[in-house]
Each structure stands twice: as structure tokens, then as C-alpha cells.
Amino acid sequence: xxxxxxxxxxxxxxxxxxxxxxxxxxxxxxxxxxxxxxxxxxxxxxxxxxxxxxxxxxxxxxxxxxxxxxxxxxxxxxxxxxxxxxxxxxxxxxxxxxxxxxxxxxxxxxxxxxxxxxxxxxxxxxxxxxxxxxxxxxxxxxxxxxxxxxxxxxxxxxxxxxxxxxxxxxxxxxxxxxxxxxxxxxxxxxxxxxxxxxxxxxxxxxxxxxxxxxxxxxxxxxxxxxxxxxxxxxxxxxxxxxxxxxxxxxxxxxxxxxxxxxxxxxxxxxxxxxxxxxxxxxxxxxxxxxxxxxxxxxxxxxxxxxxxxxxxxxxxxxxxxxxxxxxxxxxxxxxxxxxxxxxxxxxxxxxxxxxxxxxxxxxxxxxxxxxxxxxxxxxxxxxxxxxxxxxxxxxxxxxxxxxx
Amino acid sequence: xxxxxxxxxxxxxxxxxxxxxxxxxxxxxxxxxxxxxxxxxxxxxxxxxxxxxxxxxxxxxxxxxxxxxxxxxxxxxxxxxxxxxxxxxxxxxxxxxxxxxxxxxxxxxxxxxxxxxxxxxxxxxxxxxxxxxxxxxxxxxxxxxxxxxxxxxxxxxxxxxxxxxxxxxxxxxxxxxxxxxxxxxxxxxxxxxxxxxxxxxxxxxxxxxxxxxxxxxxxxxxxxxxxxxxxxxxxxxxxxxxxxxxxxxxxxxxxxxxxxxxxxxxxxxxxxxxxxxxxxxxxxxxxxxxxxxxxxxxxxxxxxxxxxxxxxxxxxxxxxxxxxxxxxxxxxxxxxxxxxxxxxxxxxxxxxxxxxxxxxxxxxxxxxxxxxxxxxxxxxxxxxxxxxxxxxxxxxxxxxxxxx
Numbered sequence: 089x090x091x092x093x094x095x096x097x098x099x100x101x102x103x104x105x106x107x108x109x110x111x112x113x114x115x116x117x118x119x120x121x122x123x124x125x126x127x128x129x130x131x132x133x134x135x136x137x138x139x140x141x142x143x144x145x146x147x148x149x150x151x152x153x154x155x156x157x158x159x160x161x162x163x164x165x166x167x168x169x170x171x172x173x174x175x176x177x178x179x180x181x182x183x184x185x186x187x188x189x190x191x192x193x194x195x196x197x198x199x200x201x202x203x204x205x206x207x208x209x210x211x212x213x214x215x216x217x218x219x220x221x222x223x224x225x226x227x228x229x230x231x232x233x234x235x236x237x238x239x240x241x242x243x244x245x246x247x248x249x250x251x252x253x254x255x256x257x258x259x260x261x262x263x264x265x266x267x268x269x270x271x272x273x274x275x276x277x278x279x280x281x282x283x284x285x286x287x288x289x290x291x292x293x294x295x296x297x298x299x300x301x302x303x304x305x306x307x308x309x310x311x312x313x314x315x316x317x318x319x320x321x322x323x324x325x326x327x328x329x330x331x332x333x334x335x336x337x338x339x340x341x342x343x344x345x346x347x348x349x350x351x352x353x354x355x356x357x358x359x360x361x362x363x364x365x366x367x368x369x370x371x372x373x374x375x376x377x378x379x380x381x382x383x384x385x386x387x388x389x390x391x392x393x394x395x396x397x398x399x400x401x402x403x404x405x406x407x408x409x410x411x412x413x414x415x416x417x418x419x420x421x422x423x424x425x426x427x428x429x430x431x432x433x434x435x436x437x438x439x440x441x442x443x444x445x446x447x448x449x450x451x452x453x454x455x456x457x458x459x460x461x462x463x464x465x466x467x468x469x470x471x472x473x474x475x476x477x478x479x480x481x482x483x484x485x486x487x488x489x490x491x492x
Numbered sequence: 493x494x495x496x497x498x499x500x501x502x503x504x505x506x507x508x509x510x511x512x513x514x515x516x517x518x519x520x521x522x523x524x525x526x527x528x529x530x531x532x533x534x535x536x537x538x539x540x541x542x543x544x545x546x547x548x549x550x551x552x553x554x555x556x557x558x559x560x561x562x563x564x565x566x567x568x569x570x571x572x573x574x575x576x577x578x579x580x581x582x583x584x585x586x587x588x589x590x591x592x593x594x595x596x597x598x599x600x601x602x603x604x605x606x607x608x609x610x611x612x613x614x615x616x617x618x619x620x621x622x623x624x625x626x627x628x629x630x631x632x633x634x635x636x637x638x639x640x641x642x643x644x645x646x647x648x649x650x651x652x653x654x655x656x657x658x659x660x661x662x663x664x665x666x667x668x669x670x671x672x673x674x675x676x677x678x679x680x681x682x683x684x685x686x687x688x689x690x691x692x693x694x695x696x697x698x699x700x701x702x703x704x705x706x707x708x709x710x711x712x713x714x715x716x717x718x719x720x721x722x723x724x725x726x727x728x729x730x731x732x733x734x735x736x737x738x739x740x741x742x743x744x745x746x747x748x749x750x751x752x753x754x755x756x757x758x759x760x761x762x763x764x765x766x767x768x769x770x771x772x773x774x775x776x777x778x779x780x781x782x783x784x785x786x787x788x789x790x791x792x793x794x795x796x797x798x799x800x801x802x803x804x805x806x807x808x809x810x811x812x813x814x815x816x817x818x819x820x821x822x823x824x825x826x827x828x829x830x831x832x833x834x835x836x837x838x839x840x841x842x843x844x845x846x847x848x849x850x851x852x853x854x855x856x857x858x859x860x861x862x863x864x865x866x867x868x869x870x871x872x873x874x875x876x877x878x879x880x881x882x883x884x885x886x887x888x889x890x891x892x893x894x895x896x
Contacts, residue, residue, distance in 0.1 A: 107635050107778055118634055120813075212632060218779040220624075220632030228616060228624030230522055231511050231799035357785060360764045374511055374796035375622040378786030381761060382779065392778035395635035407811040409524075 090119070090402045093127035093150040095172055096163040097134060097143075100186050100213070103391030104160055105139050108398070115395070119402040126156060129172075147172050151179050157405065158398055161185040166193050177201045177209065184397040186213035186390055192287035196300040199412040208408050210397040215241070215288045216366050218389030219382040223400075225370060226295050226411055232372030234296040234337065238491070239368035240361050241288040241333040241347075243384040244272045244279035245311050249329055250362045252319050259314060271364055281310035282331065282347040289333035289345050292368070296335065297343050300416030307424050309348040318434060318486050320454035321463040325432075327351040328359045332491065342422040350491045351432050351465075358491075428469035430490040436483040437462050445478045465490060494523075494806045497531035497554040498564045499576055501538060501547075504590050504617070505566040507795030509543050512802070519799070523806040530560060533576075551576050555583050561809065562802055565589040570597050581605045581613065588801040590617035590794055596691035600704040603816040612812050614801040619645070619692045620770050622793030623786040627804075629774060630699050630815060636776030638700040638741065642895070643772035644765050645692040645737040645751075647788040648676045648683035649715050653733055654766045656723050663718060675768055685714035686735065686751040693737035693749050696772070700739065701747050704820030711828050713752040722838060722890050724858035725867040729836075731755040732763045736895065746826040754895045755836050755869075762895075832873035834894040840887040841866050849882045869894060 092108065094101050108115070108125050116122050127150050128142045137143075150156055159176040161183055163169040169190050176183050177198065185191060191198070191211045202209035212222045216239075225234070240246050244266055251262040263280065266272035278284050286308040293301040311331050322329050330352045335345040352359045357379050361367040366384025371377050383389045401408060432452075435442060439451050439462045449464035457463075463486075470478070475487060496512065498505050512519070512529050520526050531554050532546045541547075554560055563580040565587055567573040573594050580587050581602065589595060595602070595615045606613035616626045620643075629638070644650050648670055655666040667684065670676035682688050690712040697705040715735050726733050734756045739749040756763045761783050765771040770788025775781050787793045805812060836856075839846060843855050843866045853868035861867075867890075874882070879891060 103778075111635060111637070114637065115635065219782055220628035223632050224624035224628050227804060228627050228797065228800050230803045231515060231519065231796040233515070233518065357764060360761060372796065374507075374792040374799075376787050376790070376793055378623055378784070380782070380784060382782030386780070388778040389780055392635040392776065393632065395778075396632050399634045400631060403813050404808075404811065407808065409807050 089122045089124055090157045090405070091124050091126040091155045092158045092160060092398060093129065093156050094125065094160045094162065095129045096161070097128050097130040097132070098162060099387045100390050100394065101128070101160070101162040103387035104162065104394050107388065107391045107395045115399060119399050121402055123398065123402050147175070151175050156181055158182045158184060158401055160394055160398065161187055162394070163187065164189065166190045170194055173198055174201065177205055177207060180205055180207060182208040182401045184394055184401070185209070185211040186394055187211070188214040188284065188287040188291060192290040192303050195291065195294060196413065196415050199410060203410040203412055206406070208401050208410065210401065210411065211291070212397050213390045213393035215291050216368055216380065216382070217384040217386060218393045219366060219368070219380050219384060221368050221380050222291070222295055224380065225292070229370065229372050229375060232374045234370060234372050236334070236336045236371045237289070237292050237296055237368065238332055238334045238358070240330055240358060240366050241285040241368065241384070242279055242331060243364035243366055244276065245331045246361065246366070247271050247364045249311060249314070249331065252314070252316060253323070253328060256316065258316055259312060280312055282308040285331060285333040285347045289335050289347060293335040293343050293345050294413045295411070296370070297337055299343070299414045299420040301343055301345050301421050302416055305345070305421035305423070307346040311349055313486065314349055315486070317454065318432070318488065321434060321452040322351050322432065324452050324454055325351070325450065325465060326354050327490070328354060329488065330358060338422060343420060344422050344424060344427055346424045348489060350489050352491045356491065424472065426471060428471050429492070430469055431466045431475050432463070432486070432488045432490055433466065433479065433484060434461065434463040434486040435479070436460055436485060439464070441482060445482060493526045493528055494561045494809070495528050495530040495559045496562045496564060496802060497533065497560050498529065498566065499533045500565070500567040501532050501534040501536070502566060503791045504794050504798065505532070505564070507791035508564055508566065508798050511792065511795045511799045519803060523803050525806055527802065527806050551579070555579050560585055562586045562588060562805055564798055564802065565591055566798070567591065568593065570594045574598055577602055578605065581609055581611060584609055584611060586612040586805045588798055588805070589613070589615040590798055591615070592618040592688070592691040592695060596694040596707050599695065599698060600817065600819050603814060607814040607816055610810070612805050612814065614805065614815065615695070616801050617794045617797035619695050620772055620784065620786065621788040621790060622797045623770060623772070623784050623788060625772050625784050626695070626699055628784065629696070633774065633776050633779060636778045638774060638776050640738065640740045640775040641693070641696050641700055641772065642736055642738045642762070644734055644762060644770050645689040645772065645788070646683055646735060647768035647770055648680065649735045650765065650770070651675050651768045653715060653718070653735065656718070656720060657727070657732055660720065662720055663716060684716055686712040689735060689737040689751045693739050693751060697739040697747050697749050698817045699815070700774070701741055703747070703818045703824040705747055705749050705825050706820055709749070709825035709827070711750040715753055717890065718753055719890070721858065721861070722836070722892065725838060725856040726755050726836065728856050728858055729755070729854065729869060730758050731894070732758060733892065734762060742826060747824060748826050748828060748831055750828045752893060754893050756895045760895065828876060830875060832875050833896070834873055835870045835879050836867065836890070836892045836894055837870065837883065837888060838865065838867040838890040839883070840864055840889060845886060849886060
């Protein structure tokens with residue numbers, strides 16, 4: 089019998105309890121062992137929960153119980169969760185996590201600790217919710233040199249952009265709607281400003297490219313500045329605006345990772361990913377391009393990914409090879425300084441001024457554009473600095489990269 | 493050191509040799525062991541091949557060499573390949589295969605044999621070429637009851653249909669073009685008549701639902717009867733015609749698996765899958781819907797999936813849990829007899845006759861339709877038998893299921 093303790097009884101934690109107990113028989117069949125929920129750690133009381141008998145308030149109970157094989161951490165954040173994860177690993181217990189912040193900031197240390205202790209630290213649910221991505225990336229695509237990862241990694245911002253594109257809502261209206269539907273938090277900054285996507289591209293980069301990339305090495309821009317005018321101009325160019333997390337392996341081995349809105353051609357598979365769905369495209373030297381698509385969040389999808397990690401550990405107790413990577417460092421990432429793109433530019437200027445500044449451009453139109461506004465796509469591939477240089481002196485309202 | 497023998501030096505076999513040797517260093521890093529190509533079995537001579545020193549003509553050399561740990565079978569078919577696979581497993585060697593015909597017809601027996609011998613029989617490349625699907629399905633989605641699998645499983649037919657839809661080519665023209673480009677075989681029947689997709693849905697069903705489903709239990713219809721008229725009517729209804737392999741778990745545990753063309757709504761993620769690409773959508777009770785997308789065939793994509801299986805075995809030599817399922821039988825599958833769908837119908841008849849026959853319908857139009865032709869979508873969900881009953885006496889040209 090394999091005993092599990094869940095830390096945190098929020099959305100994901102309660103989902104894990106539900107899936108673990110609701111599927112107990114089929115999980116036992118598939119793992120050749122009984123996987124039992126023994127403890128749930130939460131500061132709150134849940135006297136009416138069907139799991140009422142499992143609740144404890146003191147982590148030491150779990151830490152010191154030799155019967156606990158696997159600890160599921162769904163607390164979030166990188167303070168208490170870090171302390172408990174370290175202590176669980178030190179105590180020789182495997183840990184499964186859905187906590188992207190913790191993995192993005194302390195993943196190297198924690199995977200190393202797990203390796204030393206001969207246990208596992210797995211976190212499939214930390215990226216893409218229920219979408220299988222980390223295991224396919226580390227196992228199924230293992231024979232590839234990964235060249236690039238590019239994905240819609242945050243469902244909240246994709247919902248907002250979709251509603252702007254499809255229903256003509258402003259950013260503020262769409263955000264309000266997402267909050268009313270429970271897709272966005274009351275304080276939406278982690279999603280809207282791109283930090284959530286940033287953490288996920290850090291984790292994907294570590295697994296794909298083999299070194300830790302820290303969030304502060306990843307230039308991150310959110311969607312708060314995207315306007316309906318931009319959405320309309322993009323539509324006129326046959327493109328959609330999507331918030332993308334990208335990580336590109338450069339020739340020198342460094343990783344160019346960043347998060348920013350992009351204009352994506354409508355024919356590109358990522359353009360069709362709507363609402364709260366996520367999709368992650370991976371390009372490898374042998375495989376070409378593959379894409380993984382599904383619900384990037386939500387109680388049961390995320391819980392099912394956590395439980396799959398638990399089952400993997402249960403099935404291979406003592407044998408499973410650790411998931412780990414090399415330490416990070418200033419030379420691991422190179423920022424976006426050298427990254428050239430075509431650009432979408434909207435300015436309070438005349439079309440001729442844009443053409444004079446950027447050379448060959450594709451001018452864009454939208455209905456209802458005020459006089460004195462112009463927008464275009466540059467034909468030339470430019471770095472951000474080159475673009476800024478060329479646009480110096482112009483009253484630029486928006487500059488967004490175009491995904492090649 | 494882990495020694496590999498490749499059986500068959502065709503497209504996939506030579507790709508495997510290329511990836512194994514070209515990525516030798518990174519493979520060694522990831523598996524903590526050196527993975528060496530020791531033999532290639534082929535009846536032909538390749539004196540100028542960079543692998544010339546590896547070639548043997550007698551399988552017994554490989555079978556009796558205790559240094560060979562893993563045999564890669566890329567021969568195809570279910571005769572010689574079956575014999576060699578059995579003998580390799582009997583000799584205590586793990587086997588990796590890209591051979592969908594063999595897995596679909598003898599997968600149960602071979603996975604059992606592997607289990608008895610304590611070795612592995614893996615075949616990620618047999619479905620979806622390089623797309624990670626079998627491992628995510630068996631591992632990442634393990635905490636789910638799988639409810640349905642639905643996919644574009646054959647790139648050749650998807651290429652043909654895409655060219656009919658996008659370029660207005662007839663089926664015959666598009667097939668000819670696919671042959672000229674090397675996407676279709678000279679004898680295209682295995683692809684065009686749906687047999688290739690049928691084998692793949694059998695393998696997916698076994699892994700998702702836990703019992704072997706044999707190809708002769710899967711009603712299979714190809715695309716040879718799809719005409720440009722149907723493509724045009726579908727377009728008018730905002731739909732695209734796609735050849736789908738589907739497997740649905742019924743309430744009684746039986747599996748309704750079949751292959752047939754379908755009208756797919758343009759907003760559905762499968763509708764946007766074009767050309768030789770494949771995509772497989774999986775619905776689970778916890779995860780909701782996830783989709784896997786990529787190149788379903790081709791030398792290097794397929795080879796990269798084979799090599800990933802080799803690496804998985806190498807990394808976990810002696811420990812990896814077997815992939816296996818329960819035996820098949822007449823009660824495992826239930827055919828499509830009870831499967832209700834909306835239908836697209838085209839007939840040499842008047843619109844009123846279609847309405848009289850089918851009740852509420854959505855009439856469709858296409859430019860250039862000859863007088864006396866009508867087409868519609870039924871509003872009612874009908875079994876194939878119910879549909880035939882209602883259409884009795886009409887001169888029906890086409891009847892295609894609509895994907896809900």
C-alpha cells in the first residue's frame with residue numbers, strides 16, 4: 089500500500105482527493121498497488137468533508153510518518169511550500185507538485201535534493217494544467233534536440249484576448265467578464281502581466297534545454313496594453329493577437345526565453361486556440377513541430393495530472409529515474425536583445441511617416457480608424473532596439489512582434 | 493553499454509540508425525549509458541552506407557548474441573516481423589516497433605510474452621508517427637477514465653482531403669498528386685480505404701480501454717467515395733470532411749470503434765489539421781478534451797519516436813513496467829450498430845423529398861449543383877440503419893456522419 093498526503097485543500101488539492109478516491113480501483117489496477125489518501129494538511133477546518141478524517145494541521149505529523157510515501161504539494165507560492173517540500177524530500181518522501189512558482193524559482197535545488205535522496209520530484213501539472221507536456225517533452229521527444237518551444241500558456245489571458253477578438257469587448261470589459269466567470273482572480277496581475285506564463289516557460293526551458301532559467305531572466309510583457317484597435321488591425325492582416333511564452337535555443341547554447349503578445353497568422357495552429365484553452369508547440373530537429381492542446385487549468389484537469397504523477401511514482405517506487413537539469417546562471421539565458429522579428433506598429437502618424445521610418449511595410453486598415461492614425465507590418469526583421477531607433481520621434485501607440 | 497539491432501533498413505529503419513548515431517552523445521547523457529547500434533538486418537546490400545559494418549542477413553546472429561539488449565523492428569507486416577519479434581522476446585531482448593499492423597493484430601500476445609520474459613515491447617511510433625500519444629495516454633492520462641478517442645490518424649488521406657477542400661482537386665487528382673509527392677504509395681489502398689487508420693484506432697483502444705480490439709471488429713470506410721460536391725456542400729455548412737478513427741467507451745464497457753469520413757465543424761480543433769499532419773483528440777472524465785498534433789509519418793519524426801522508446805528502455809533496464817492489456821474477444825467491441833449521429837445526405841432528389849424522409853433538416857447549397865440534386869444535414873440523431881430505413885426508395889449519392 090502506498091500512502092499519500094495532500095498539502096493544501098484548495099481547488100487543486102480537493103480535486104486530487106476526489107480523483108484519488110473516486111478512481112481508487114482503477115488506480116490500484118494500473119499501479120499494481122493500493123494508493124491511499126492518508127492525510128490532508130490545511131489550516132482550515134472541513135468538518136463536513138468526506139475526507140474529514142484525514143485532516144491534520146501540523147506538517148510534522150506527515151513528515152515523521154514513515155508510512156507516507158508521496159506528498160502532494162498544492163499550497164502554491166514559494167515560502168511555506170518550499171519549506172514543506174524540502175522537508176518532505178529530506179524525509180525520503182517523493183513529492184508531486186502543481187506549483188509553478190516554486191518549480192520555476194527552486195526547481196533546480198529541489199530536483200537535486202530529490203535525486204540525492206533517491207526519491208522523485210514531479211510536477212506535470214505545473215505547466216498546462218492537465219495537458220501532458222513535461223513527460224512527453226522529457227521522454228517521448230528525448231531523441232530530439234529541441235529547437236524551440238512556443239505556447240499559449242495562460243488560459244485567463246487567452247480568454248480575455250478571445251473575447252476581445254470575437255465579441256469586440258475592451259480589455260477592461262473582457263477582464264471583468266473573466267473575473268465574473270471565475271477564470272481570473274480578483275487581483276489578476278499574475279495572469280495579465282504575464283508572470284504566470286513566465287514561470288511556465290522557465291519550467292519548459294529547463295526540461296527542453298537542460299539548464300535552469302529563472303523568471304528574472306525572462307523579459308515579460310502582459311496584455312494590458314492590447315487594445316481593440318490592435319485586434320482589428322491584426323484581423324485585417326489575417327492575424328490574431330495571442331500572448332505567447334517562447335524559448336528558443338541559440339547557436340551558442342543559450343536560451344532566448346520571453347513572454348509577450350504576438351500577432352499570429354490565422355492559419356497557424358496556435359491561432360485557433362480559444363477561450364481558456366492552452367496549447368504548447370514544440371519544434372525538434374527530428375520530429376519537426378508537435379503541438380499539445382487542452383484545458384490549461386481547472387480543478388479536475390489539473391488534479392488528473394497530479395494523480396498521474398502519483399501513479400508513475402507508485403508504479404516505479406524506488407526505480408524511477410529523476411527528472412533533473414543543470415544549474416542556471418547568467419550565461420544560461422540571453423534575453424531578447426538579439427531576437428529579430430517582423431513588427432506590427434500602430435502610431436499617431438501618417439502612413440508615409442511609417443513607411444519612411446520602416447522601409448517596406450504592409451499598411452493595415454480598420455473601420456472607424458481616427459484620422460492621423462496609421463498601422464503597418466514591417467517587412468524587415470528587426471530587433472526591438474533597431475525598431476525603436478527607426479521609430480524615434482514618432483508617437484508610437486503599439487509595437488507587437490509578429491510570429492514568423 | 494546497451495546494444496541495439498535494427499531489423500529492416502527502409503525509411504524508418506535508416507532514420508533510426510541516423511538518429512541513434514547522430515545523437516549518440518546526448519542520448520548517452522540522458523540515459524546514463526552508451527546506446528550503440530550493433531546490427532542492421534536487411535536482405536539487401538548497402539556497401540556504401542556509413543553503417544556498412546553493421547549489416548547482417550541472418551536473424552539468428554542477432555537472436556543468439558547475448559550483447560543485444562534491444563531489437564528495433566521496422567520490417568512491417570505481420571509475417572516475418574511477427575516471427576522475429578517473438579524470437580527476440582523469447583531470447584530476453586526488449587523490442588521497439590513502428591509496425592502498426594503487427595501491434596494491431598498480435599499486440600496482446602506480444603505484450604504478454606514481453607511481460608513473461610521481463611522485457612519490454614514498446615511501439616510509440618506505430619500511432620501518429622512522431623507524435624507522443626501512447627505514452628501520454630497510458631501514463632499522463634492514467635488517472636482518467638477515457639471516454640472517447642477521435643483522430644485524424646492517416647496523413648495520406650488527410651493530404652488528399654485537404655487538397656480537395658483547398659484546391660478543388662478531384663479525389664483522383666489529389667491522390668495522383670499525393671503519389672507524385674511520395675505521400676501515397678503506388679498501391680494506396682491501405683491508406684485510402686482506411687485500413688491504416690483502423691489499425692491505429694485498434695492500438696489506441698487497447699491502451700485507452702484495456703482490451704485488445706482486432707481490426708476485423710472495426711467497421712472501416714475510406715475516402716474514395718468522397719466527391720467535390722460533398723466537399724462543397726460541407727463548406728457551405730461551415731464544415732470540413734475529415735477521415736476519422738473513433739473509439740467510444742459504451743456504458744456496458746464495450747468499445748464502439750470505427751473509421752469513416754465525417755463532417756467536422758470548422759471551429760473544431762480537428763478541422764484545422766491540414767495536409768499530412770495528424771491529430772488525436774482524447775476525452776477523459778477528469779481532463780476533459782486534450783489534443784496531440786504533429787507529423788504522423790516521415791522518416792525522422794517516426795525514427796525519433798522509436799529512439800525515444802529505446803531510450804526509455806535503456807534508462808530503466810530491467811525495471812520498466814510492461815505496457816499491456818486484457819485479451820480481446822467478441823464482447824470487447826460492439827460495432828457502430830447503435831451509434832447515432834446527425835447525417836449529411838446528398839441525393840438525386842428534391843429538397844422536399846429529403847425533408848419528407850428525414851423530418852427536420854438543414855438544406856445545403858453549392859454553386860453549380862445540377863437540377864434534381866439536393867443535400868442536407870439531418871437534425872435528428874440516427875443510427876445508420878434508421879437512416880437507411882428513412883431514405884429507402886431515394887437515389888442516395890452520399891451519406892456521411894456529422895461529428896457532434
